[in-house]
Amino acid sequence: MSLGILALLALLPILSVFGFIVLFKWPATKAMPVAYLLTFLLALLVWKAPFSQLAAASIDGLITAASILYIVLGAVLLLNVQQESGAIYSIRSSMFLISPDRRVQAIIIAFLFGSFIEGSAGFGTPAAVAAPILVAIGFPAMAAVMVTLIIQSTPVSFGAVGTPILIGVNTGLSGQIEVSNYLNTHNINFAPYLNSIGAKVAIIHGITGTLIPIILVLMMSRFFGKKRSWKVGFSFLPFALFAGLCFTVPYTITGMFLGPEFPTLVGSLIGLAVVIPLAKAGFLIPEKTWDFPPKKTWPQDWVGQEFSDRHDKNGDSDKNGDRPHISIFRAWLPYFLIALLLLLSRLWFPLKNALASISIKWTNIFQTSINTGFQPFYLPGFLFLVTVVLTIFIQKISKKQVKKVINRSFRTLLGPTIALGFAVPMVKIFINSGAPGGLDKMPVVLASAAAALVGKGWTVFAAVIGAMGAFIAGSNTFSNMMFSLFQFATALKIGVIPGVVIALQAVGGAAGNMICIHNVVAASAVVGLLGREGLLIRKTLIPMIYYLIVAAVIGLIMLQVFKM
Numbered sequence: 071m072s073l074g075i076l077a078l079l080a081l082l083p084i085l086s087v088f089g090f091i092v093l094f095k096w097p098a099t100k101a102m103p104v105a106y107l108l109t110f111l112l113a114l115l116v117w118k119a120p121f122s123q124l125a126a127a128s129i130d131g132l133i134t135a136a137s138i139l140y141i142v143l144g145a146v147l148l149l150n151v152q153q154e155s156g157a158i159y160s161i162r163s164s165m166f167l168i169s170p171d172r173r174v175q176a177i178i179i180a181f182l183f184g185s186f187i188e189g190s191a192g193f194g195t196p197a198a199v200a201a202p203i204l205v206a207i208g209f210p211a212m213a214a215v216m217v218t219l220i221i222q223s224t225p226v227s228f229g230a231v232g233t234p235i236l237i238g239v240n241t242g243l244s245g246q247i248e249v250s251n252y253l254n255t256h257n258i259n260f261a262p263y264l265n266s267i268g269a270k271v272a273i274i275h276g277i278t279g280t281l282i283p284i285i286l287v288l289m290m291s292r293f294f295g296k297k298r299s300w301k302v303g304f305s306f307l308p309f310a311l312f313a314g315l316c317f318t319v320p321y322t323i324t325g326m327f328l329g330p331e332f333p334t335l336v337g338s339l340i341g342l343a344v345v346i347p348l349a350k351a352g353f354l355i356p357e358k359t360w361d362f363p364p365k366k367t368w369p370q371d372w373v374g375q376e377f378s379d380r381h382d383k384n385g386d387s388d389k390n391g392d393r394p395h396i397s398i399f400r401a402w403l404p405y406f407l408i409a410l411l412l413l414l415s416r417l418w419f420p421l422k423n424a425l426a427s428i429s430i431k432w433t434n435i436f437q438t439s440i441n442t443g444f445q446p447f448y449l450p451g452f453l454f455l456v457t458v459v460l461t462i463f464i465q466k467i468s469k470k471q472v473k474k475v476i477n478r479s480f481r482t483l484l485g486p487t488i489a490l491g492f493a494v495p496m497v498k499i500f501i502n503s504g505a506p507g508g509l510d511k512m513p514v515v516l517a518s519a520a521a522a523l524v525g526k527g528w529t530v531f532a533a534v535i536g537a538m539g540a541f542i543a544g545s546n547t548f549s550n551m552m553f554s555l556f557q558f559a560t561a562l563k564i565g566v567i568p569g570v571v572i573a574l575q576a577v578g579g580a581a582g583n584m585i586c587i588h589n590v591v592a593a594s595a596v597v598g599l600l601g602r603e604g605l606l607i608r609k610t611l612i613p614m615i616y617y618l619i620v621a622a623v624i625g626l627i628m629l630q631v632f633k634m
Contacts, residue, residue: 071116077519079116080512083109083500084542087493087587092608097601098489098591106496113503117512120505126435127502130442131495133432137449138194138490138592139483144454145198145596146482148404149206150475151458155465158206160401165207168350171359172209173287173306177313178349179203180217181283182341183409185225185317189334190412192230192547194583195450196222197593199408210362211374211597212605213294217286218593219584219610223617224279224318225334226546226580227271231416232330235268238547239576242554249558252568256634263569263634265329270573270628272325272333275580276318278620284310285613293609294372296363309354317341335413371605374598396465404461411453425452440502486595493587497542501552513539513552521560528564529629530622532557532571536578537585537618544588549579569634574625581617584610 086108090101110128113119152158165175183203184196197218204214227234243249244260253263284303287310291303321337328336349355362368414421424447431443446452462472504511510518517535524531535557539549553575561571583589590603590610599606 073515073519073522076116076509076515079112080515080519082112083496083512084538087496088607091587091604092611093604095604097485098493098587098603099485099601102489102492102496102587106492106499109496109499109503113499113512117503117509118505119499119503120438122436123438123440123502124499126438126440127498128495129432129435130440130502131498132491133442133444134498135487135490135494137444137451138494138588139487140446140449140451141193141195141198141454142451142486142592142595143479143483144451144458145202146479147458147475148408148454148461149202149596150479151461151465151467152202152206152401152404154471154475155396155461155467157396157401157404157465160396160398161203162207164398164402168346169352169355169359170361171355172362173290173303173360174309174349174355175207176204176209176217176286176290177283177310178342178346179207180214181221181286181313182317182338182345184218184221185334186338186342187409187412188222188225188229189231189332189338190409190416191450192226192233193450194222194544194589194592195412196225197589198450198454198596199405201593201597203405205374205597208362208365210294210368210372211599212372212602213290213362214597215590215593215599215606216289216293216609219589219606220286220289220613221282222583222589223581223613224275224282224321225338226583227275227576228268228321228325228330228332228334229546231332231335232268234546234550234576234579235264235271235330238550238579239267239554239572240264241551243558243572246555246558248555248562252558252562258634266634267569267572267576268330269326270569270632271330271576272322273628274573274577274621274624276322276325277624278577278617279321280311280314280318281616282613283314285616286310289609289613291360294362295360302360305356305358306360309349309356312348312354313341313345316344371602400464403464404457407460408453408457411456412450415448415453422448482595482598485600486591489591489600490588493591494544497544497588500542501548513542514556517553517556517560521556521563526564528560529566529571529574529625532560532574532625533578533581533618533621536575536580537582537614538578540579540582541586544586546576546579546583549582550576553579567629567632567634570625570628570632573628574621577621578618581614581621584614584617 086105090096184200187196187199201214201218287306288303317337320340321333324336325333426448429445433441557571557575558568561568585607594600
């Protein structure tokens, strides 16, 4: 069978997900079981992968899905506790003390605070933390998820303390004969070479990501404004550009000179420290405050299924005047705690080693080379649960309220359990579809066909492969693991600098997180928006395409500047 036909067949799982969810507007709970079955049959009948290998990949997928749901459960529990205590109203008041302008609130909470959570933990955690806060302060659930998905781009390559580079690219390249020969020829060791790739990634992201805040604002004004206009968003350009630079300048400098661990953390912390006081002072903010239309006019698609107006539904509205008073400090304390716990669990090695030491592993599943595992205490889900327990005591939640919180939270998880229970096993089959002694796995077949098709123009296309890998695998790290060596070998074959191509792979893998089905389902579930994944992906495709185009242009320029 020709490479072209194989590539078209390998593209079917991706097209099926995109077609069912984005074009036909199926909910993920319906689309993912069909996509899973299609991928399973392709791997079994066309790729001739052993049934035991596909079963093992499915088991690995179910364990990974459980890890994601673990995080979602913790985030939903925390949101429900905050709602039950009335803390969300204090949070809303505190944000209006900084600025009543929704554009400022989105930049501070989604872009800057979300980036800090990404730099600490990764795992799609920013949306699980930031989206509920935005809903709590009065954002439509659809807008809250959209903006938190868009920010899962620039900070992601250095998320979880540099994991996509230090684990993803490192695993893909280290010990490979092609890489060793290249480095020996240029008389350079692998560690500094990896850091040089990280520096290039920081430069591309730093330039491209500076405009993410204004893109957030433009998307909000176009899709959620009273006038549904791009033009309204441009009035906010000075502040948005300033906020972007406050993050990307320290981010880029850190990536160039200090390595891959800290760019996102440093950029977000400096950004928060500078932007919040200046926003409170009205610096560069237009006099006319921008807000969403009145809530009663919101289309149903905007509104969360579980969490919007909960107090009103229970007759506990503002008019009753009986909400418990929670101070602003106590209301925000759970989010400070989760941020602190995430940071300590990744940077304080005694705690990190203690949490990571307990792991449930299954190696060589069904006598295959596939392994899986679950770290119940190292995953962010455990830290969410710890924060929830502490919040129950801090905010003095009664046993009756706790029971209501638990019941409501587990009901919320029914939909995402079905969607992720098929989505992640489908991804694992796609990644593990290669037959021993037979065809390459589907992602490699797709990438090989793309390289053969575009030839010397591969540099323009490299970031797209990274984005495709993230869309499929749900992770910049896994995308880099899958494609770094392929990108390196392709760069050598066409005679361009491999380091730039690998950097484009990493940047593309970060951009792909904006439309990654895992992230979309998980973020939607937290705010009760499950079933509207297609609407979200259609919106976030716009900034992802921007990201890939600008990254490609910068990559072409870098080929003329860098020697390695």
